[in-house]
Amino acid sequence: MTDKIDRNEILAAVRGVPLISTSAARLLELANRDDHNLLDIVNIVRCDAALTARILTAVNSATLRRGKEISSIDRAVAVMGEEMVTGFAMSDAAGLLFQSDLEGYAANRGDLWRHDLRTAIAAKKIAAHARSEVNAELAFTGGLLHDLGKAIISDFLKGRISGIVNNIETGKYPDYPSAEREELGVDHCDIGLELATYWGLPEPLRQVIRYHHHPLEAAPRFRPLVFVVHLGDIVAMMSGSGTGADAMRCNIAPAYTDYITLDKDDLARIIFAVETEFNTITSSLSDKGEGST
Numbered sequence: 001m002t003d004k005i006d007r008n009e010i011l012a013a014v015r016g017v018p019l020i021s022t023s024a025a026r027l028l029e030l031a032n033r034d035d036h037n038l039l040d041i042v043n044i045v046r047c048d049a050a051l052t053a054r055i056l057t058a059v060n061s062a063t064l065r066r067g068k069e070i071s072s073i074d075r076a077v078a079v080m081g082e083e084m085v086t087g088f089a090m091s092d093a094a095g096l097l098f099q100s101d102l103e104g105y106a107a108n109r110g111d112l113w114r115h116d117l118r119t120a121i122a123a124k125k126i127a128a129h130a131r132s133e134v135n136a137e138l139a140f141t142g143g144l145l146h147d148l149g150k151a152i153i154s155d156f157l158k159g160r161i162s163g164i165v166n167n168i169e170t171g172k173y174p175d176y177p178s179a180e181r182e183e184l185g186v187d188h189c190d191i192g193l194e195l196a197t198y199w200g201l202p203e204p205l206r207q208v209i210r211y212h213h214h215p216l217e218a219a220p221r222f223r224p225l226v227f228v229v230h231l232g233d234i235v236a237m238m239s240g241s242g243t244g245a246d247a248m249r250c251n252i253a254p255a256y257t258d259y260i261t262l263d264k265d266d267l268a269r270i271i272f273a274v275e276t277e278f279n280t281i282t283s284s285l286s287d288k289g290e291g292s293t
Helices: 007-015 022-031 038-045 049-059 073-080 082-093 111-129 136-145 149-157 161-169 176-184 188-199 203-211 220-238 254-258 264-287
Strands: none
Touching: 007 149, 007 188, 022 038, 022 082, 022 136, 038 049, 038 073, 038 082, 049 073, 049 082, 073 082, 082 111, 082 136, 111 136, 111 220, 111 264, 136 203, 136 220, 149 176, 149 188, 161 176, 176 188, 188 203, 203 220, 220 254, 220 264
């Protein structure tokens, strides 16, 4: 096994990531509250000229446009919905991370964005099947951010992939996060939490990022949300959208049935709905000539 890398070296890489924009931070904070409304979203967006321009361009794209051109940001946000607006804000704020090559996972540029977006959409759908109430917007945002730690530690995993995969297949490591910890002393969840703390993200999102592979370890009041994102992550991988070598090398937590009621028919409907919504969002980005997909 290759020598472990100094944890401080990886933490230094976290500190090298740009801070997220004020608009993105405020939208994430709103997602954490149940008492906000569409006007709160509009008021944040209209104070950010760049985000306003992106949203107006997207809502008038060939994919989203319905009838007359939309020139009002109020109308644009209403048409797009809170989840898509937050997704746009975060794709701006963490664009370089989402578009990382992930060479340390043998993944391609854009795979992280595609996987995280599918996870976000799936988590939003699965939230409706939670045994206790889960904020769908917060589930979407958690899904969007859950794997960003991979963009940080990918460089430190270069040259280790074949050994990791072999050790998982022979049973030495139970799953990919365990292999990361053995190889580096930390896993992408640990580093994702460091990034979330650095960005000042709300506690529910920190819990999702840290425990999405082991939701029972989350604080009890956050477990329903973390289980929702955990299953969203699995659905995204089942849909063929992983992040390279770790795809389907992570275990599903058996206790999910204590938190979520989901049968095979529900799962099939969710997978279909995820693909439909994913194509709508990515097509709107492609219509603008962007490389997010």
